[in-house]
Amino acid sequence: MKSGISNLLVVDDEAVVRDMLRHILIDEGFNVLVAEDGKSAVNTAKENDLDLALIDIKLPDTNGVQVLEKIKIFRPNLKAIMMTAYENEDLIRQALKEGAYACLFKPFDIAALLDMFEKII
Known part of the structure; x- marks a missing residue:
């Protein structure tokens, strides 16, 4: 992503x-904010203008789908990609229904992630 700067939220409890994602995405030209759980992700999204989000489906205090639902209330144009290390078809289906562009399985190829971001912004 070399053109305009996009504000991106990375949500993962690890x-x-x-x-790792923050460093890589900053190098690619994104302005990156991070959150370790659902509560901090929602608060960060309330306080910052965001274009994109990369949200882990499994978080310690909630799941990523609920985080996406809450963020979409006040950031309806946010584009999101979900990520997970666990196969949970129900949550993946819910995330896509809530407007997530895709769900990547960890570990994933960074080039594929960047390509997805290019397509949705």
Whole structure:
């Protein structure tokens, strides 16, 4: 993503994943904010103008679908991609129904993620 800067929220309870994605996405030209759980993700989204979100489906205090639902209330134009290390067809289906563009299974190819971001912004 080299053209305009997009504001991106990365939501994952694993610090290693958050930090890795933050560094890679900053290098790609994104303005990256991070959150470790659903509550902080919703608060961050309320306080910041966001274009994109990368949300883990399994979070310690809720699931990523509920986070997406809450964020969409006040950020209806937010584009989201879900990620998960667990196969949970019901939650994936719910996320897509709530407007998520796709769901990536960890570990995923960063080039594929960047390609998806290019398509949805």
